[in-house]
Amino acid sequence: MTDTAMHGGSRAGTADFLGRTGELAALRRCYEEAAQGRPRLVVVEGPAGIGKTALVRHFVDGTARGGVLTAAGEANEAALPYGVLDQLLGRPVRTDPLTAGAALLEPLGELQGEHPVVLVVDDAHWADAPSQHALTFALRRLDADRVLCLLVVRDVDDPGLPDGLRRILTDDRALRLRLGGLGVRDVAGLSARLLPEPLEPAAALRLHRHTGGNPLHCRALLEEVPARTLRSADAALPAPRSYTRLVRDRLARCDRPARDLVRAAAVLGTPCALARAARLAGVGDPPAALAQALTHGLLRELPQAGAVTVAFPHPLIRAAVYDRLGPVRRTALHTRAAQAEDDPFTRLHHRARAAHGPDERLAAELADCARRRGALGRWVEAAPLLRYAARLTAAPADAARLDCEAVEALLFDGCEEEARGVAAALPESTEEALRCCGVGAGDAQPPATSAR
Numbered sequence: 001m002t003d004t005a006m007h008g009g010s011r012a013g014t015a016d017f018l019g020r021t022g023e024l025a026a027l028r029r030c031y032e033e034a035a036q037g038r039p040r041l042v043v044v045e046g047p048a049g050i051g052k053t054a055l056v057r058h059f060v061d062g063t064a065r066g067g068v069l070t071a072a073g074e075a076n077e078a079a080l081p082y083g084v085l086d087q088l089l090g091r092p093v094r095t096d097p098l099t100a101g102a103a104l105l106e107p108l109g110e111l112q113g114e115h116p117v118v119l120v121v122d123d124a125h126w127a128d129a130p131s132q133h134a135l136t137f138a139l140r141r142l143d144a145d146r147v148l149c150l151l152v153v154r155d156v157d158d159p160g161l162p163d164g165l166r167r168i169l170t171d172d173r174a175l176r177l178r179l180g181g182l183g184v185r186d187v188a189g190l191s192a193r194l195l196p197e198p199l200e201p202a203a204a205l206r207l208h209r210h211t212g213g214n215p216l217h218c219r220a221l222l223e224e225v226p227a228r229t230l231r232s233a234d235a236a237l238p239a240p241r242s243y244t245r246l247v248r249d250r251l252a253r254c255d256r257p258a259r260d261l262v263r264a265a266a267v268l269g270t271p272c273a274l275a276r277a278a279r280l281a282g283v284g285d286p287p288a289a290l291a292q293a294l295t296h297g298l299l300r301e302l303p304q305a306g307a308v309t310v311a312f313p314h315p316l317i318r319a320a321v322y323d324r325l326g327p328v329r330r331t332a333l334h335t336r337a338a339q340a341e342d343d344p345f346t347r348l349h350h351r352a353r354a355a356h357g358p359d360e361r362l363a364a365e366l367a368d369c370a371r372r373r374g375a376l377g378r379w380v381e382a383a384p385l386l387r388y389a390a391r392l393t394a395a396p397a398d399a400a401r402l403d404c405e406a407v408e409a410l411l412f413d414g415c416e417e418e419a420r421g422v423a424a425a426l427p428e429s430t431e432e433a434l435r436c437c438g439v440g441a442g443d444a445q446p447p448a449t450s451a452r
Contacts, residue, residue, distance in 0.1 A: 019183060020055050023179065026175065028059075030042055034116035034146050040147075040148050040175065041168065041171075042148070043151050043153060043156060044177050045154065046154065049214050050181065050214055050215065056120055056122065060118060064115070065114075065115040066117055066146075067107075068117070068118045069107060069117065069118070070088070071121050071122070071127075073122065073126030073127035073128075079128065082131055083128050085131040088121075100130065100133075100134035100137075101134040102138075103134075104134055113146075118147075118150065121151050123152060124152060125155075127160075132165050136162070136168060180212075180213065182208070182213040184201070187213060190219065194219065195222060196227075199231065200231065202233070202419075202422075203230055205418070206233070206418075209315070211316065217316060221237065224238075232425055234387065234391065234425070238319055239319040240316070243316050247320035250298055257288070258290075258298075261278060261299075264283075265310060266325070271302055272309065272311075273308070274301075279340065280333065280336060280340065298313075299311065330353075334351070334353040338354065348362075348388075349388075360394065363392040364389075366389035367405075369385055370383075370385035370386045371405075383406045390406065403426050410422060
């Protein structure tokens with residue numbers, strides 16, 4: 001098989017590629033070592049959508065000068081014997097794994113020349129077992145060969161990997177590249193390619209926090225969510241539609257107590273005590289409900305001493321669950337959470353989330369609590385309360401004043417990018433008031449907080 005298998009269809013992904021400078025540098029070093037007759041094995045790990053395939057394709061497109069053999073595992077074809085090896089060899093294989101492994105060594109030797117051969121197996125955890133065993137046989141016998149092998153997996157501990165192959169992947173001689181999310185600047189760069197105008201730093205930071213920098217999820221939200229929502233400091237970001245369907249399916253496989261527990265945790269925000277979420281959900285057997293939620297990857301248990309504490313494995317899971325509650329159930333849960341809450345700050349938070357129109361009394365309580373929190377230097381708590389208060393007051397002048405106080409609270413907390421984002425989203429009528437705070441509504445440039 002020639003290198004067209006990897007290169008074909010990957011140009012668009014290469015053009016859109018962002019970041020990963022450290023990982024690319026490591027791959028290039030391994031390529032140079034392989035060119036000197038020192039075969040290298042690189043394991044590229046990371047969750048779905050994190051950009052493993054994009055990284056490998058970008059590297060191969062930009063660096064590989066010799067032969068390239070590529071294949072990809074597929075969950076629906078894991079039972080197809082030698083399906084992956086057939087892709088690598090370009091012909092059907094019907095023999096035992098050892099002979100098949102020896103057959104794979106032939107093109108690896110024939111394609112070697114001035115430049116090393118690059119062998120790529122994407123989603124190796126979904127490869128069929130005979131192909132995995134053949135690959136294990138071949139990798140064990142690479143000695144002074146000019147071969148760079150790139151295996152892409154979600155996790156080397158994936159049960160889809162046989163023990164023999166896992167031992168090779170975790171050997172000290174293998175390089176493991178565990179991919180995390182993109183940086184905030186890369187998220188902003190992605191927005192510049194997908195939107196008429198790139199996201200401002202504050203909006204890019206919010207999208208980054210919401211998605212963990214996962215390129216797939218960032219791209220989906222940039223394509224699915226209106227730009228005004230992405231830029232708004234008030235609008236809650238949803239989960240991508242495909243991700244929401246995944247979470248919905250997981251919830252559907254749970255019994256009602258587990259579903260109710262997950263929904264209660266989404267309203268409370270995590271981490272939260274299991275007992276507290278169970279009370280809000282009306283769950284009689286919290287451990288059993290939690291066990292189901294853990295099995296389906298909807299919650300995770302935090303290793304803390306004392307009361308059992310739970311959290312969502314990813315912010316997008318909470319967003320998907322919370323969005324699908326609907327306004328009636330969401331309001332009811334926030335109202336019940338407020339009634340059961342002892343902490344004034346948290347109680348006000350739930351009351352604000354349950355409110356659906358102007359409420360001057362609640363707005364005054366929110367503003368008063370925010371100012372008391374600010375007096376204690378707890379600006380990170382004051383800012384959201386002030387924003388809630390601004391949305392719940394009917395007087396435009398009062399709303400403008402509260403918005404300005406929220407901007408100041410963010411500045412005092414050192415959150416300059418978020419302060420810029422809030423200021424930039426405010427109506428033009430608040431511009432004069434913002435300038436009194438030292439922030440212009442148009443350019444949203446905050447003053448140095450040390451001057452306050």
